[in-house]
Amino acid sequence: MPLLAENPNLAIVPDFESNEHAEARAQLINDTVDEQQAADILASLWRIQNNSDKLRWDARLQEEARTAEAERRQAAEAEAQRQQTLLAEQEAAVLEERKKNKSKYAPIRNIDIPSNPIILPCQYAIRRMKSGEFCELFYFTNNGLEEASRAVFTADEDALIMLPTSDGMHKWIPAGAARDPKAQVVKDENLTWEQFNEAAPCMIALMKENDWPDDRVDMHIAFWSALQNHRWRHDFEVHKQ
Incomplete structure (x- = not known):
């Protein structure tokens, strides 16, 4: 089934009583169906087709939304994995740096500067x-x-x-x-x-x-x-x- 190019929810019922649709009306006119009835039948058929198109359009939008959500989720998972890998590499690099330069990263006690004099008797x-x-x-x-x-x-x-x-x-x-x-x-x-x-x-x-x-x-x-x-x-x- 071909894809719809335009949103059927925005479509307007054509004027089937106009000369533009005279040929279509002529195919429906007979002893029991006149010009007006033929126009009404064409309008009814158009509405039936439009409703079907609306269902297809909504289904298409839902499918596209699901596809977009799946792609977004996959992209987010991939980015999270990339960030986790990057973080692990950075932590490994920091650990290696701390091992090589232990004195540089030695812990420092967060204490006040001593202000009392040092008393050292004999x-x-x-x-x-x-x-x-x-x-x-x-x-x-x-x-x-x-x-x-x-x-x-x-x-x-x-x-x-x-x-x-x-x-x-x-x-x-x-x-x-x-x-x-x-x-x-x-x-x-x-x-x-x-x-x-x-x-x-x-x-x-x-x-x-x-x-x-x-x-x-x-x-x-x-x-x-x-x-x-x-x-x-x-x-x-x-x-x-």
Whole structure:
């Protein structure tokens, strides 16, 4: 069946009563069919054919729509497959690049820039803070920290060194537990207020770093705060200070 060139839904019934269709009417005229009836019969036949053409036209449109949808779907699937292949190739290239240049892609921790000063007292003071033993405040003053920065420590703080004892004998002790014999340690009671203000916050920081119990840390803070806030501390008489 030939394809329709024009949409039959837009077709208009011809005027079968005109002279243009006289020959067609003549073929239908007889003793029982006159001119008008012949024109009506031709119009009816045209409508029957037009309705059939409409069905064919709609079927054609539906088929074309199905074909277009199938082509669109195939094209989309092909494009998706192409994109997936491209992505896989890119991921493989990135993995290969990361393998070749591991340091370039090493993870970076998203942390704030440290703003607190780094406190590095001598090994003796650090060991005391770790064990929770008494340690002079001097080691945490600016002078004490400066001396520690200039000192040369043994690589192993647990290495043993021999030192003389009060009874004149010699004893092996860990290097980290020994005082630097060259250090001029000032007793706590002889520190200036300025040195005390330098040392106290540093020692508190080392206590926290070495997991001192909170009540011990709070005790020192309360005690040192009491000294700082005592009325004699701020008296104009030097003797009271």
